[in-house]
Amino acid sequence: MKRVLLGVALGLMTGAAAAAPAPHLAIASMADLPVVERQPYNETADAEAAVNAAFARAKQSGKRVLIDLGGNWCPDCVVLANIMQLPQMKPFIKNHFEVVAVDVGRFDKNLAIPARFGIVQRLKGVPSVIIAEPDGKFVNQGNVSALSDARHMTPQSVADWLAQWAK
Numbered sequence: 001m002k003r004v005l006l007g008v009a010l011g012l013m014t015g016a017a018a019a020a021p022a023p024h025l026a027i028a029s030m031a032d033l034p035v036v037e038r039q040p041y042n043e044t045a046d047a048e049a050a051v052n053a054a055f056a057r058a059k060q061s062g063k064r065v066l067i068d069l070g071g072n073w074c075p076d077c078v079v080l081a082n083i084m085q086l087p088q089m090k091p092f093i094k095n096h097f098e099v100v101a102v103d104v105g106r107f108d109k110n111l112a113i114p115a116r117f118g119i120v121q122r123l124k125g126v127p128s129v130i131i132a133e134p135d136g137k138f139v140n141q142g143n144v145s146a147l148s149d150a151r152h153m154t155p156q157s158v159a160d161w162l163a164q165w166a167k
Helices: 015-019 047-061 075-084 090-096 155-163
Strands: 003-006 009-013 064-070 097-103 128-132
Touching: 047 064, 047 097, 064 075, 075 155, 090 097, 090 155
Parallel strands: 064 097
Antiparallel strands: 003 009, 064 128
16 A cells, blocks of 8 residues: 655655654644635536546546545535645645546535446535546545545545555
């Protein structure tokens, strides 16, 4: 399993090094998380066009697409968006994913996006994260709601979860 260690130059480590404890993070608790994004989801965006653009970028870059489904009303969604904006996280995410945030309102908007990946029943919660190959193959089936409790996760645990899906 790949492991991203925050606080160091955010590199990928495997093997015995991955089992090493994470270094001490400057962010000791979620209360210390700097808020960069208060409304990370554009409520008026054309979600279909944004997702299509992310896939077009992914075909050029070879990166996977990370679709962050959520809403500005959702504390876990805002926390996840801010974790992904941490200076230690941004380079990792930029190097491995084409990211697109999709506002799903209160589970009543842009539901055609998760439906593209076979999620036709109500989302179990938000944020829900879909990771897909540039050709659209859904790679984290069964794990889309793993970050739905982001406010109770550490930045390190979010980084570790994302690292398992990095190419």
